[in-house]
Structure formats: structure tokens, C-alpha cells
Amino acid sequence: MLILRLLIILLVGFSTILHGSHFRGGTMTWRPWNNVPSGSAVTIQVRERWSWNRTFNSYYNCDDTKIAAHGNVGQAGSYYVTCVDGNCGNWTKMDTLVNCTDYSVALIVSSGEHYENQTFPLNTSFSIAFSASAWLLNLHKGGNQPWSVVCRIDTTIRPDGYINTSPIAVSLPIIYKQVNIIQVHVVQMADYVDKTDILRCRWSTSSGNINNVDECSGTCNGIPNVSYLNESTCTFEFELTVAGQYAAVALQIEDFYSSSSTTPMSSVPLQFLFYGYNLSSTLNCTTPPAIIGNLPNRACIGVPIGSNVTEYIIVEIYCPGHAIVDLVSSVPTGMTKSTIIHSSPNIYEIILSWIPIEAQYGPQALCAGAIDNIQLQSNQWCMTYLVGFESPAIIQPILVQGSASPIGTVFQNQTLFSIQTTMAVYRPTLNGTYIYFTDATANNTLVQKFDCGWDPNVIYTGYTTIIRFPVAPLIPGHFYYVTFDTVGSKISNIVNRIYM
Numbered sequence: 001m002l003i004l005r006l007l008i009i010l011l012v013g014f015s016t017i018l019h020g021s022h023f024r025g026g027t028m029t030w031r032p033w034n035n036v037p038s039g040s041a042v043t044i045q046v047r048e049r050w051s052w053n054r055t056f057n058s059y060y061n062c063d064d065t066k067i068a069a070h071g072n073v074g075q076a077g078s079y080y081v082t083c084v085d086g087n088c089g090n091w092t093k094m095d096t097l098v099n100c101t102d103y104s105v106a107l108i109v110s111s112g113e114h115y116e117n118q119t120f121p122l123n124t125s126f127s128i129a130f131s132a133s134a135w136l137l138n139l140h141k142g143g144n145q146p147w148s149v150v151c152r153i154d155t156t157i158r159p160d161g162y163i164n165t166s167p168i169a170v171s172l173p174i175i176y177k178q179v180n181i182i183q184v185h186v187v188q189m190a191d192y193v194d195k196t197d198i199l200r201c202r203w204s205t206s207s208g209n210i211n212n213v214d215e216c217s218g219t220c221n222g223i224p225n226v227s228y229l230n231e232s233t234c235t236f237e238f239e240l241t242v243a244g245q246y247a248a249v250a251l252q253i254e255d256f257y258s259s260s261s262t263t264p265m266s267s268v269p270l271q272f273l274f275y276g277y278n279l280s281s282t283l284n285c286t287t288p289p290a291i292i293g294n295l296p297n298r299a300c301i302g303v304p305i306g307s308n309v310t311e312y313i314i315v316e317i318y319c320p321g322h323a324i325v326d327l328v329s330s331v332p333t334g335m336t337k338s339t340i341i342h343s344s345p346n347i348y349e350i351i352l353s354w355i356p357i358e359a360q361y362g363p364q365a366l367c368a369g370a371i372d373n374i375q376l377q378s379n380q381w382c383m384t385y386l387v388g389f390e391s392p393a394i395i396q397p398i399l400v401q402g403s404a405s406p407i408g409t410v411f412q413n414q415t416l417f418s419i420q421t422t423m424a425v426y427r428p429t430l431n432g433t434y435i436y437f438t439d440a441t442a443n444n445t446l447v448q449k450f451d452c453g454w455d456p457n458v459i460y461t462g463y464t465t466i467i468r469f470p471v472a473p474l475i476p477g478h479f480y481y482v483t484f485d486t487v488g489s490k491i492s493n494i495v496n497r498i499y500m
Contacts, residue, residue: 021053021056021133021134021135021136021137021144022052022053022056022060022134022136023050023051023052023053023132023134023135023136023147024050024051024052024053024109024111024136024173024174024272024273025050025051025149025171025173025248025249025270025271025272025273026048026049026050026051026130026149026269026271027048027049027149027168027169027170027268027269027270027271028046028047028048028049028081028128028130028149028151028268028269029046029047029151029166029167029168029268030044030045030046030047030151030153030165030166030266030268031044031045031165031166031193031361031362032044032045032155032163032164032165033045033117034163035162035163035164035165035193036162036163037122037157037161037162037163040121040122041119041120041121041122042119042120042122042155042163043117043118043119044117044118044119044120044153044155045115045116045117045359046081046094046115046116046117046118046128046151046153047113047114047115048081048094048096048098048113048114048116048130049098049111049112049113049114049330050073050074050096050098050111050112050113050130051109051110051111051173051174051272052073052074052109052110052111053108053109053110053136054103054104054108054109054110055108059073059074059075060073060074060075060110061073061103061110062100062102062103062110062111062112063103066100067100067101067103067336068336070099070100071099071100072097072098072099072100072112073097073098073099073100073110073111073112074096074097074098074112075097076095076097077095078096079095079096079130079132080093080094080095080096080130081093081094081096081128081129081130082128082129082131083126083127083128083129084127084128084129084131084150084211084213085126085127085211085212085213086124086125086126086127086212087121087124087125087126088126090118090119090120090121090124091118091120091126091128092118094114094116094118094128095114096114096130097114098111098112098113098114099112099113099114099333100112101113101330101331101332101333101335102328102329102330102331104174104326104327104328104329104371105326106325106326106328106371106375107173107174107326107328107371109173109174109328111173111330112333113332113333115333115359115360120153120155121155122155122156122157122163123155123156123157124154124155124156125152125153125154125155125156126152126153127150127151127152127153127210127211127212127213127267128150128151128153129148129149129150129151129211129213130147130148130149131146131147131148131149131150131217132146132147133145133146133147134146134147135147135218135219135248136246138244138245138246139219139222139245139246139247139248140222140223140224140240140242140245140246140247140248141218141219141221141222141247141248142217142218142219142220142222142248143218145217145218145219146217146218147217147219147271148213148214148215148216148217149215149269149271150204150211150213150214150215150252150267150269151166151211151266151267151268151269152210152211152264152266152267152268153166153266154265154266156265158194158257158265159257160257162194164194164255164265164266165191165193165194165362166191166255166266166268167189167190167191167197167199167253167254167255167266167268168189168190168191168253168268168363168365168384169187169188169189169190169201169234169251169253169268169270169365170187170188170270170330170365170366170367170382170384171187171188171249171270171272171330171367171380171382172272172328172329172330172367172368172369172380173272173273173328173330174246174272174273174274174275174328175272175273175274175275175369175377175380176274176275176277176369176375176376176377177240177274177275177276177277178240178276178277178278178279179239179240179241179242179243179276179277179278180239180240180241180278181239182227182237182238182239183237183238183239183240184235184236184237185235185236185237185238186233186234186235186298187201187234187235187251187253187270188234188298188365188367188382188384189201189234189253190300190363190365190384191255191363193362193363194255195426196426197255197256197257197265198232198255198256198257198258198259198261199232199234199253199254199255199256200231200232200253200254200255200256200264201229201230201231201232201233201234201251201252201253201254202229202231202251202252202254203220203221203229203250203251203252204216204220204250204251204252204269204271205220206220209252209267210254210263210264210267211267215250215252215269216250216271219248219250219271220250222247222248222249222250223236223238223247223248223249223274224238224239224240224241224247225238225239225240225241226238234251234253238274240274240276241276242276243276243277243278244276244277245275245276246273246274246275246276247273247274247276248271248272248273249270249271249272249273249274250269250270250271251269251270251271252267252268252269252270253267253268253269253270254266254267254268277375284319285318285319285320285322286319286376287318287319287376288372288376288377288378288379289315289316289317289318289322289324289348289370289371289372289376289377289378290315290316290318290370290378290379291313291314291315291368291369291370291378291379291381292314292315292316293312293314294311294312294314295311295383296432297379297380297381297382297383298382298383298384299383299384300383300384300385300386300428301383301384301385301386302385302386302389302390303356303385303386303387303389304356304388304389304390305356305357305358305360305361305387305388306355306356306357307355307356308353308355309335309352309353309354309355309356309385310351310352310353311351311352311354311366311383312349312350312351312352313327313349313350313351313352313368313370313381314347314348314349315327315347315348315349315350315370315378316346316347316348317346317348317372318346319372322372322373322374322376323342323348323372323373324340324342324348324370324371324372324373325340325371325372325373326340326370326371327340327350327368327369327370327371328368328369328371328377329366329367329368329369330365330366330367330368331352331354331366331368332354332356332360332364332365332366332385333360334354334355334356334357334360335352335353335354335366336352336353336354337350337351337352338350338351338352338353348370350368352366356385356387356388358388360387361387361388362386362387362388363384363385363386363387364384364385364386364387365382365383365384365385366382366383366384366385367380367381367382368380368381368382369381390423410474411474412472412474412475412476413472413474414472414474415468415469415470415471415472416466416467416468416469417466417467417468417469417482418464418465418466418467419464419465419467419482420463420464420465421463421464421465422463423463424462424463425460425462425463425465426460427452427453427458427460428452428453431451431453431454432451432453433451433452433453433485434449434450434451434452434484434485435449435450435452435458435467435482435483435484435485436448436449436482436483436484437449437467437473437480437481437482438480438481438482438483439475439478439479439480440478440479440480440481441475441477441478441479442475442478447473447480448469448473450467452485457469457470
């Protein structure tokens with residue numbers, strides 16, 4: 001009886017989940033089909049992704065049957081993406097009807113995406129917007145007001161001679177956060193086609209921006225108690241204070257040619273919701289579930305077009321009597337999810353399957369969050385697939401003269417080491433991916449590790465990665481080996497140790 005009473009108390013705390021007006025956020029991105037200029041025009045693929053209240057009416061409902069049948073979310077001819085600034089003459093309004101890819105019964109949300117090709121002159125720029133009404137009523141700011149989601153497209157030839165590709169950003173449509181706790185949230189953003197671009201994240205604004213229009217309508221500055229935004233990592237800190245209330249997040253992700261550039265080459269929007277909840281003090285265990293593998297949050301993997309992609313989402317629960325009942329997700333078109341598999345007492349698995357197609361070339365993002373039987377949600381877990389890219393392999397070294405240098409017998413004062421790969425390798429955007437130097441003679445003692453994401457002692461020169469020790473750490477007569485994390489770009493063949 002006690003367990004039942006506690007469950008009822010917590011469910012009452014979550015019973016305020018809205019039905020309300022239908023918009024739940026979204027994003028737009030774009031890329032050229034060929035980034036090498038040819039002639040006077042370029043064909044651009046525009047991607048739109050929108051989330052909706054799935055109970056608003058039958059047009060916005062999504063379920064497994066509709067996903068399997070490649071059905072749509074939205075009502076054809078109801079809403080359009082239109083040009084709102086710049087050289088608009090070549091833009092054809094784009095219907096916001098999207099292919100259903102995801103839904104959550106618990107969060108009352110449906111999501112989907114759509115790709116469309118349009119041709120524009122080179123060296124032109126303009127902004128497109130999806131603006132209509134309305135957000136849900138139960139918002140910290142902007143309740144029942146219109147939405148505005150704005151994207152900047154620019155076909156100007158870059159200083160390096162190519163046509164730009166916009167960055168991407170990804171999020172779950174609704175993310176649960178406990179109230180009265182300072183939260184730190186990271187938005188995954190990527191620009192893997194133009195690998196050297198500088199990405200910056202900013203709040204959407206109503207004026208004074210590159211789009212020259214209102215980018216967020218009533219939800220500008222829609223999160224309470226924000227203390228900072230790190231533009232280079234898209235990390236921000238905030239605190240929700242009202243249980244049962246939503247807060248809208250409106251961001252712009254922009255790419256710059258160099259760190260000294262002041263004008264972005266593109267600006268893509270990302271809008272989503274936080275939902276505040278409060279836990280009953282009478283509960284014995286309130287630890288939310290966690291997605292623990294098989295890859296870490298924000299990993300990046302290259303996958304060939306037409307390949308069979310299988311990913312395992314592994315979820316662990318920490319409270320007795322809790323169970324995973326739903327997986328809220330944001331996945332690429334065509335990706336399917338298995339039923340929830342209870343593989344061991346505290347472990348659940350969901351299997352994702354996908355065959356990427358040519359239209360999905362470039363970065364395709366995936367986000368997921370596990371929900372248990374009392375509506376506790378795991379932290380958001382995201383990763384990026386690079387469609388059309390092979391993961392690089394380390395060229396196995398040959399003693400004396402090979403792809404790893406130095407190997408064999410080395411001098412005690414050696415401080416530079418290099419590794420060659422079959423493809424060019426660039427600095428990952430994910431920190432916490434390491435190269436390890438280990439002393440095999442001293443019971444496999446870790447000598448030093450280098451963070452590939454930020455450490456200046458890891459130098460990328462294309463096919464060769466150089467590791468530099470500030471001080472030589474080697475002991476005469478000892479054997480050493482080098483290993484690599486798999487999480488940055490899922491480099492193959494790295495389980496073999498490279499010995500020195």
C-alpha cells in the first residue's frame with residue numbers, strides 16, 4: 001500500500017503535462033548538393049524538422065503504424081516556410097508537412113523531417129522563416145503566442161573557393177529538468193563538411209541579427225534564471241522554478257570562416273522545450289535512469305551511404321521497482337526502433353536500425369532520452385552520423401620504418417610521436433576522447449593521456465597525427481604502448497596496441 005501511495009503522489013505531480021496549442025519547436029538546415037562552384041547557380045537541399053502536440057488532431061498524430069507506412073505529420077497546405085529577408089525571388093515556399101520519424105505518448109509529441117531541393121544563383125543570401133501560431137499556453141514566457149523559426153542561406157563562394165554548408169544542431173523536443181536545481185545543458189552542434197569553420201551558438205533575438213527579422217517572437221529569452229551561455233560549446237546554465245511549467249529555448253547556430261570573422265556564413269535555428277518537475281520528498285529513490293552505452297554522449301561515426309547501421313541504446317535504472325517504459329527520440333528519416341528489451345534486472349536496450357540514403361549525405365544527428373514508469377527522464381544522449389564518410393583506420397606500424405614513429409627502441413628523451421591513418425583526421429568537437437601512453441613494464445601504468453578535443457599537444461596535419469610530450473616521460477629498459485578511444489570518430493582497428 002505504501003508503494004502505491006507514493007506512486008500516486010508522483011503521478012499527480014506530473015499530471016499537469018499539457019495538451020494545449022500545437023507547436024513544439026524545430027530546426028532548419030541546408031547544404032549544397034555540390035560544394036564546388038560550377039556555372040552561375042547551385043542546387044541547395046533544405047532540411048526542416050518540426051515537433052507537434054500529437055493529440056492536437058489526427059493530422060499531427062504519429063505512431064508506429066504511420067512510421068512504418070512513411071506517413072506524414074502535419075496538414076498539407078496549412079503552413080509554409082517563406083522568404084522574409086534578402087534576395088527572395090528564387091525561393092519557392094516550402095510546405096511544412098514532414099515525414100513522421102518519432103513520437104512519445106508520455107510527452108504528447110510527434111516529430112518528423114522533410115528534405116527539399118531548390119536552385120539559387122551563386123553569391124546570393126536570404127532568410128527563410130516558419131512563423132505562425134501558437135505555442136502552448138503553459139510557458140514561462142510566450143505562452144499561446146506565435147512562433148518564429150528563422151534560417152539564413154548564403155550561396156556566396158567562401159574564401160577557400162567552396163560553397164558553404166550550414167552547421168546542424170539537434171535536441172529532443174521536450175527535456176525534463178527538476179526545478180530549483182541549477183542545470184547545465186549542452187546542445188550538440190556540428191559542421192563536419194566544412195571541418196575548419198568556427199561554430200558559435202547564441203540566443204535568438206527579435207532584432208539586430210543577421211536575419212534582419214524577429215527570430216523567436218514571444219519566446220525570446222524564454223528560459224528563467226540563465227546565468228551564462230558559452231558560445232563556442234553551446235553550453236548554458238539555468239534554473240527552472242515552477243513545477244508543471246514549460247520553458248522555450250530559442251537558439252541560433254552560426255558558422256564563421258575563421259576566429260577573426262565577424263559575419264556568419266549561415267545561421268540555423270534550434271527551438272525546443274524544457275519541462276520542470278518536482279519530486280515528492282516521501283519517495284525513497286528518485287535517481288533518474290541513464291543511457292550508459294554503447295557509445296558516449298556526442299560521439300561521431302562515419303557511415304557509408306547504403307550501409308546497414310545498427311546502434312544499441314543501453315539504459316540503466318537505479319531505483320527498485322522502476323522500469324523503462326518509453327524512449328523519446330529525434331532520429332533521421334528511415335531509422336527504426338525496436339521495442340524496449342529488458343535484458344537484465346537493471347538494464348534495458350533499444351535497437352536502432354537504419355540504411356542511410358544519398359539524400360542524407362553529411363551529418364545526421366540522433367538524440368534519445370529514456371523515461372521510466374514514474375516519468376523520470378534520463379539526460380539527453382546524442383550522437384552524429386557522418387553519412388557518406390568512412391571511419392579512418394590506423395595504418396598498422398612496421399618496425400623501423402612504418403606508419404607509427406618512433407617504434408622499437410627509442411631514446412629516453414624522445415618527446416614527439418606520430419600516427420598515420422588511411423584518411424585525414426581532424427580535431428574532434430567532443431572533449432574527453434583520449435590517446436593513452438601506458439608503461440607495460442610497470443604493470444600497465446598510465447604514463448599520460450592527451451585529450452584529442454582540446455589539448456594543443458595533439459597536432460592534426462591530415463593523414464598524420466602528432467603527439468608531443470612537454471617533458472619526456474620514458475624510463476630506460478621499459479616497454480610502452482599507445483591506445484586510442486573509440487568515441488571521437490569511431491576509428492577502426494584501434495584495439496591493437498602500438499608498441500614502442
